[in-house]
Amino acid sequence: MDFTATPAVPETGVRTVVGACPHDCPDTCSFVTTVQNGVAVKVQGNPHHPQTGGVLCAKVSRYHERTHHPERLLTPLKRVGPKGAGRFEPVSWDEALDDIAARLQAIAARDPRAILPYSYAGTMGLVQGESIAARFFHRLGASWLDRTICASAGAAGLEYTLGTKQGMRVEHFAESRLILIWGSNSVGSNLHFWRHAQEAKRRSARLVCIDPRRSETADKCHEHIALRPGTDAALAYALIHACVQHGWVDHAYLAQHTVGWPQLRERALQWPPARAAEVCGVPVAQIEALARDIGACFEQQTPVAIRLNYGMQRVRGGGNAVRAVACLPAVLGAWRHRAGGLLLSSSGAFPVQRQVLQRPDLFAASGQAQPRVVNMSTIGDDLLRSTSAEFGPRIEALVVYNSNPVAVAPESSKVVQGFARDDLFTVVLEHFQTDTADYADYLLPATTQLEHWDVHASYGHTDVLLNRPAIAPVGQARPNTHIFRELARRMGYTDPCFQDDDETLCRQAYGDAVDFNALLRDGFVTLPLPEAPFAQGGFPTPSGKCEFFSERLAAQGLDGLPEVLPNHEAPGSDPRYPLAMISPPARNFLNSTFVNVQSLRDAEGQPLLEIHPADAADRGIVDGSTVRVFNDRGSYVCAARVSERARPGVVNGLGIWWRKLGLNGTNVNELTSQRLTDLGRAPTFYDCLVEVAPA
Template sequence: MVVAYYLPEPLRVCLGGHPLFIFNTCPRDCYDTCAIVTKVRNGKLHSTEPNKKHPFTGDLLCPKGRNISQYVYSRQRILYPLRRTGEKGAGKFEEITWNDALKEIAENIREISLRHGPESILQFDYAGTMGLVQRYFPTRFFNVIGASRVSHTICSRAGEKALEIVYGSTLGMLPDEIEKCRLIVLWGMNPAWSSAHTFEMLKRAKKCGTKIYIVDPVKSATTELGTHLQIKPTTDAALALGIINHLIENRLCNEVFLDQNTTGFDRLVGAASKYDMTKICKTTGLKTREIEDFIGDFVSLRPNCIMIGYGMQRHRNGGEMVRAISILPALIGENRGFYYSTDLGDFDMDYLEGASLRTRMRVMHNMVDIGRTLQSNKVKMMFVYNSNPLATLPNQRLLRDGFMKKDIFTVVHDLFMTDTADHADIVLPATSFFEHFDIHTSYLHNYLSINEKAIEPIGEARSNSDVFRSLAKIMNLQTKELFEEDEKVARMLLSKSKSVEGKFEDLTKKGFLRMKVPNRSVYNTPTRKIELFSAAAEAEGLGGLPVHAEVRRTQPFILLSPVHKFLVRSQYHLRWPDIRPVVYISEKDAHEENIESGSMITLKNEFDEWSVTCETSDSVLPGVLVTYSVLWPKLCGGKNVNFVTTDFVQKYGQNAAFNSTFVKII
């Protein structure tokens, strides 16, 4: 019997071919990307601990990362391939062999390609795992067969596009730099729920004297850290432009930095002049004293950082808001004095995804309004993995009508019988991250980490990469790139990278490697400067300058739907099935609508209606409703908030606008 214990690095040796402990990485779509040390006993998970040597993970794992064995060994895991026997959505299936499942999938790929063209086969993937190999390697298969793909537009693309316009990339400050700031501004970000390590970092910084502001329409555990500016939803660009105007009028800008590093300041002056203090107070709901105090601290407390959250840019005008906010640090001479998304990897994605294997132009379908695409008869087959669209996407009624279509053959690869799996023709059992190999980067910190295979797959589960190698084999595809092994792919990525400080062998010894930070005084914009005015954005139809684009209400209430603290999108709801949907309303609105706290209400708009428990709260403003997502509809009486969320597509990055959903109470 081999027992794994957490031993000092030099003692990481093999006994009987088994390591004494395993390096893993949490693969969720989360800021922290925690490094884990896993103990294995008799071929089973014994315990998981944070890799305390990892500079960011330290000694902390969040509730989602602790006791993960309950997730891995759940009795609700899918163990064998399944074929649908009842109506779509009924959840009735029979067990079949992998050979039979793969043959049926292969036959449908061949037949549908011949009848409707290969682009009628849709690769439907997202970020269920963020590992580089398991997330991106399967695209090689879809490139070879010529399939179409969904664009990943439900999260952060609007903000990314905005920052690329201004700075040429999303790269801002790193956690160790942020912690040393004298002022930290959390703008639309709630790390108490979304990033446990960031929340701890903020508490340490506060103890050391750092002042913290939180700009957010909702009170939360994060707002208790500092001064809360409870802004009206969708008005953040107006606030930023008002601050810009104040800085300019009061000659508080760093003229030397602006002259050397920016372009378009004169045009910005004219655009910002429209936003005087009276106008922005009326627009945002904030008081003059609140805004002036913030500006005073922003100018005087240096260095400082604005941490920009993702929820804010999931509005109709989300890109405009991020664009305006991101200009503020440049005006006072704080080069890239923001955080949004750290993308340090220089990995060869063309190699990883097999871009050269594609022989025809790729057809892309926006994930946000994919329900409309399914109604257009352009798609005849979907292969869904790393995603649970029948929980996470907006306008669920229209989307489900598409998934119910009898002329669309659907394959789902997952660990559990999600709402999406219930609508599949074939369901394939997937591995957890303890059952396959991968490597990971973070969009917060600057470390690459390894995920070693700790245990054998449960039941007949297969990893993403194994599924598509198996499918390529049964289809007799000869392209050698389809059959590369996971570790070989990872080794190749590291060997080509100039940003990773170390080799693959170093990664296996430590569990993580540092990644170099590029020169942040280099701006990959057309002018090679910070573009306060952008001719390229103007030519693209996005406007040369940021503006406050008013979002007009179509119903009495705006409905915000941030993700629940125990969930990562829809992941883990099965682990916490007692989480029930609740909508929070202000005391004022509850009184006017004659609603008692704890009663059921029905929200309605042009998409659908949703009956849900309503509770009064002093955390929300009048005219605002808040509910936490993304719950599985099948665990909540058949519906979740996404039955009423909008599938509006923004101009910036064609991103989703979940939080610009308007409803009435009936």
């Protein structure tokens, strides 16, 4: 069987192939790979795709460097040294897969729930992400992974309020008159939205950045509101308070298309700007000025738009904060305009046939009544748990693909302890020998996006994208789908679905909802969606309305209204650790991807902690000096950048460096906790108290 499902690549000549960026970014770009004599020599933005506009970020424009990287894994490897030492020897694919299948079968014979897959967004592709892999683990009866590590708190907040992960179309931000960029460094992490924001700015729109850090985006906005981490809901309520007080309220829209306005109004009146300013740590005049900007748009009937992002939800009250912000467009009636409303994610607009792709029905063949679910955000604790009635069987085998949990999961000292267990059988599918790969028993070389088929949704626009393989797999690399097909065959699974090749899987992902011939022709298809999704209501909630008050939450014993919740680690709660820390991504990395691309690592320099001049002076820290950042969970050594990008009382630990490339073999997640958010069971990376001292 041809595992690439693509014709043979010509040995000579130059050609171009249209593909799609696989990375965890809202832009989901279409790109064009130039191939010369079977080698990818250039990756460029597709000029024919309106959302990409021929432009790629600095990271993905170097994707061919990543594919042909000298440290690329090119053969299966078996561990020969102690776990974590990163010592391996080459083995054949047959030897590796035969042994892996035998080890998994032996564990499954005792209890298949002791086997756990661990994956996330190393690729956002629907095929290489979760198709044959999901079928394999469902058929096996393995534990299910609760994939919470990035977006589930914000997703829950949207779904309880709007009923879906959907909002404005990104291109319509260009027509907005006031844009609130809330919890997003768009210049570095949402470049193509920023293009539309800049167009709006040229048309005299006002841009306001709401973010604890003075990011590159904040530099380019008219106003920056540097609130404390975890106080976004208080700011949202203060803005609603001002709308009520000044009559900037669309009563007709509220009456027809919302539920719970009297209750929301009453709670908002408890949050005058002065109270919110004290909680948020910003001047009351800033909140009042933003409220006036909103009011001016309301009075002039011009649209207000909010580009919300996931940074704000990585605290205890993150889900409720998203709920509070998501109420504001309905209060204003901003949804009436195609250039008004809110966008956090567009992923709910995509008619992905997940049941067809992932086949959860196969789980019944395992003979179990129900799956055991493990939260990926608590993997540190869970790998150290023993068998119990509450938890179930101890995790005996871990299969990691599309993720680097030793670097990215919170409280990484515990994650390392878990991965270092001698009795844990670990298989890692990877492109490079990452921090996680060092702990593998078997390390299997996976293909990159330039070497396989895939199809994509997006969470930042509304186009479906197709990725064609541009080159043959380098070395002995194999697609995820091929690896899991081969494991299924060795496990004796004869279900016909394991024979589906990758192009067939691409076709199954959307079924008849998307014209696959158009995807083959153009590389993308725009979904036929309304320009203003909630102009006439039609929210996919149980009530059919925007739910300020959620009966579903109330039925769970939770507050039906958005709450203002203090952080788990609220500033001032522990005098030993007086600084709050957030850990936004370094501009030249994407999560832990690209850290080993030398040109990007050179651009980033070294692991950095941004600290405000006043906080640095109090601690005898000078710019460029080496510092120790610490709390009860661990210690992280990095360089200090004394800068007003950090607000007083808050430090910014830029991530996510590989641990082994750090100054003391750790990264910023040595300090983060495994405590979860109010909604969505998500991690609280930005809810973290620390102290900083010269190293």
